[in-house]
Amino acid sequence: MELFFKQGYDNTTVDQIASAAGMSRTSFFRYFATKDDIVLGRVDELGHQVAEALVTRPEAEPVWHALRGAFDPLLELTAAAPERWLAVARMLSDAPSLKASQLGRELAWQDMMVPDVARRLGAANAALDARPRALVAAAIACLNAARDVWSASDETLDLTTLLDQAMNALIDQMDGAENRSDARLSDGIVLGESGRP
Amino acid sequence: MELFFKQGYDNTTVDQIASAAGMSRTSFFRYFATKDDIVLGRVDELGHQVAEALVTRPEAEPVWHALRGAFDPLLELTAAAPERWLAVARMLSDAPSLKASQLGRELAWQDMMVPDVARRLGAANAALDARPRALVAAAIACLNAARDVWSASDETLDLTTLLDQAMNALIDQMDGAENRSDARLSDGIVLGESGRP
């Protein structure tokens, strides 16, 4: 990671990493399946944490609210070491192939979360219903969008606030139009300040 | 593409493609920057079409509705040659790296669409507001989800219907909860049967 931060991801070869770690190229590939596994290796297990957090959400909770709450473990990790996550986020911006790989890994998140969302929606056959997958994919998209803006703002904005704004925007995006302006935010279901103690 | 369909994407080398096309490996890379450019080359220009369709949407239209309408050109292309798009979709499912690359290219869609959405939302500084990016990213996520389910159903379901269901699910996902069941679909703003003549 230090090499990546110093030289950039694309400008760092596996040989450099291996020698810096005091091991051979062969041994490196025994611990990391691919080069991007160094950066994105934690993404997979993070997906498990998010999926677990989702199923432990209360049953009565609206689905979108539950999805928002599922991201709480992730937000806590980010809050614990913001500069670290910010550096990684900047690295992802500089290396498009790395970002694409991250999005590909997040597809596994979907598969882990879709069943629970389908159950919450009472979807008959989850495989033929686009709604569960759409909700999950959209929630993850909101997370990515919030993270992008957060890293672009150089940590001047709060990631949790950005995520709340992002996910709320999907519920009350109609406020931008003139024909539906009965403030939906005051209905009682407002994300924002809930989700964490 | 024939080779990809016959042998699979990963099992086809650039040398095979070049010789099948009657040209050298060098010349191949003069027409296609990368191997996946064969499959995903149209994604970029498709993004321009979607972005153009977005800006031509009526100003009074709710943002989410405008985003749904922006996908109409894409749906028309799919409807014109469904079996072709289905084959490509199946190929993307078999080759995870290819799908990741597609998601990476769709990030360019976001950058093209975000400014217009920010304008429609009346966002002061688009760079520090997560909402425009979240809406665009979520809309694209819905498109991908609908396409996934569509390809998984072997074209037995209609892609347009699936996309409408997917994007509607984000507006009325609260129907799954028990505390907000005032049918929002009957409010007058229903996607579904609008968007195309």
Add this chain to the structure above:
DNA sequence: TCCAGATCTGGTACTCAGTACCAGCTTTGG
């Protein structure tokens, strides 16, 4: 008609990620 410039082409050689295989060393357990 001919010639010069631009363009297209194929070939060679290279870097780098990732895989397969093999041989030697160290560690563990009986």
Add this chain to the structure above:
DNA sequence: CCAAAGCTGGTACTGAGTACCAGATCTGGA
């Protein structure tokens, strides 16, 4: 103390992508 298991490094390979060079072809004037 020895054998099996595991870890290690080395070599050689495939395949994508890049850089460079040299020949062929195609243009547009003179």
